[in-house]
Amino acid sequence: MVPGFFKERGYEMKLRLKPTVIPYRLPEQVVLQFNGHYAKLPDPDGTMWLLTMSLDGTRDAEGIVEHVLSRQPAAQKSAVRKAVNDFIEHKLVELPEENLQSALDAQSRTRFSRNMDFFGSMTAFGENKFAYQEKLQEAGVCVLGCGGLGTHILFDLAALGIRHLTILDFDKIELSNLNRQILYKEADIGTEKVETAKKRLLEFSSGMDIRTHSLRLQSTEDVAGVVRGHDIVICVADKPANYIGDWLNAACVRHGIPFISGGLDVRRSVFYSVDPGISGCEACWLAAARRKNSLVKRLTTMNKEQDITYERPAPAFVTLVAVTAGMIVSEAVKYITGCQPPQLTDKLKEFCFDDLSVGIAETWERDPDCRICGSDIHHRHDLGDTVVVDDR
Ligand SMILES: [Zn+2]
Known part of the structure; x- marks a missing residue:
């Protein structure tokens, strides 16, 4: 290896061991524990431990090599360089926080410091972990439905640091909601869900910008009017049961x-996501399900024709709600920050109370001829909503 080894790779900045990597010194080896993994580094003479301890944010890569060699003159320079390079390539080191540019104010840096190290565990060297939190702060998120799932999701979004929220519901709070709808309390019974949810969220995080819609959605147009301009939509509204999915899909x-x-x-609970133009949409899914299973075809047609729903409110159990909200918000974080690719596209995932398993219940693919997201989609959009949604 030649001088300039790190410069050529763009590794000229100061570096430190990520706080999510825990080093252990054992006889003749160093073990690094991170995210459930263990990396074992042979260390017969203590060079590796010295190197690990030198990753304290005060030196750049070349400076670390020089420091280690000054203490361990017998060590081979090329081997030490390679070891430092391995720390970088395996994403075990990061830039010291004082070297990171960020638009986050001091309060946000403290409030969301645990988020930052979470994102930091995924960053490559040179990447700015604060940028993920900034994306959360800047994103516009629309949540349709402020019931059980909605309130858990809203609370999670506020805790994450989402600032720009639009929320929608038409219901008032009832006593039977309090088995799962965590933003509400006994004194709120009879008040509008959206206004009470907004009040609670602002008590929790005063800097939020929350727009409310107390509205019963009745068409694709209604949904489009609410979701337009947002970066992501989370729909956990369950009424009207046989239509809301179609309207949401067509609008988004x-x-x-x-x-x-x-x-x-x-x-059980089920959850999925759609990335328009990239993944299959809800119409692709339903078409695939009908092709695979004539019973599904008959039931979905009957539901639509006769508008069949449960006779009484369906069961709703808080533990299912909490797990599902966590899954949905995790997916939202992936979309908003790009920290990892979405995991709920082209599939229906399910969480089962009986065995506490999470699995894949159904899969589908994007249909190039889909009447909603197919390749002549722009032409179809010009036709207007009724043509797009009413031919199932
Ligand atoms: Zn489609």
């Missing part, structure tokens, strides 16, 4: 907005 595909949806089904 039309405006190119990714959405995540989910719901409870007695002792």
